[in-house]
Amino acid sequence: MSSPTLTDKVSKMIYQDILSGEFKPCQKLVVADLKRRYDVGASPIREALVQLSWTKYVSIEPQKGCWVSPVCIDELADLYDSLRTIASVLLKKSIRLGGEEWELDVLTSYHKLSRISLNDENFDWQRWEERQHQFHIALLEGSKSPNMFGFFHDLINQIKRYRYFARNNGLDTRQLEINEYEKILDLVMAKETEQAAEYFDRHLYRSMEQIQTTIENAA
Template sequence: MNKIKTIPSSTTLSDQMVKAIRRDILLGRFLPGDKLQMNELKQYYQVGGTPIREALVQLVWQHFVVMEPQKGFRVAPISLDELRDILTTRRAIAGIALEKAMQRGDEEWELSIITAFHRMERIQLDQPDVDYEEWGERHIAFHIALIQACNSPMMLSTLESIYNQLERYRHIWLNGDLDQVTRYHDHGEHKVIMDAVLARDLQLSLQLIEEHYQHVIDLAESLSPENFSERVKLHQRLKA
């Protein structure tokens, strides 16, 4: 942790720290199981201990960080079982939300989906200088746009949290350190999902979304439990 970040002074410094630490977890700068040392974080972000501690507590509530009695904070661990559980929960809620969105969605909803898709598509994952952070944000925005018209703040909030949890696993299958074979590729998956949703074909949409996430779980499950852990450790060494 030798790179120094500067966070501007603000009355919402704790909120800024939540976003900064969360972003660095999603980018794999802090990896699952990493101990988050207060002194190192203060130097890294160039802020005091209070906003960092407040941010870490909020990230515990958001399941990005765990707090261990007498031991402090660590980045939340990951596992294949948890990944499967996240995807199962997403499947149950997203299906209901998508059906409601199709029933209530208007032209403005359709245009928001098209816009979100084109913003995501502008970032090509095959490019060597791809911005994975920006792609991740646009990827979540696309999936949220699909269900935005469901008119249920609770479902939208829950699904956004689920998609953020999925992002914690992204470096396993999508980062610049992976070769072209093991890295995730879109292969037009989001385009066909968009077309099916805009056609209000619920069953096809659900099938395509399921295949989309099955693609991701297949990449993770292609690794043995030992290799799954080794992939995390390898990424950690490459980021050091």
């Protein structure tokens, strides 16, 4: 069996190539081609593909091969329905249970996000995406619910593939608004639990609509 470190490295490279759009949805992933691309043996390639199938980035069919998982509006809606349900519970718990350290983490993550200028002609969307992700994580980490938070993290990772697909296929970044994140922050810091949860839910739903529109236009 190959080294776990090598398998993880290969898995990350394939993962990044899927996010970047180098590998398209439904594209077949041939082990021989991947060996040449990444200059590694067949064993870590196969193990990496199995790892990525666990997170639903790739689909494996016995005796048929492996493909990049398709994008599907029905799956997108199901992922966001699940995300919105669990995010509401976690955010309310975070507001109730989170202490000063949690509040500082939320403020810090928002500050880092707000420092990215959306009007910059060299706008770094990937940097924005990662900082937005960290802001969402910070908001919900105060819930002290590791199992539920783990489920949230799994959902976010699956949705990440859809968000990158949308960006690679014409998502209008002018739709991004830092004021939306500031409003969530203000409500959370003010302990306006119901309003914060409602506003965060609308934020997630709006994100889903933007991705859905991009998928429909790309079809």
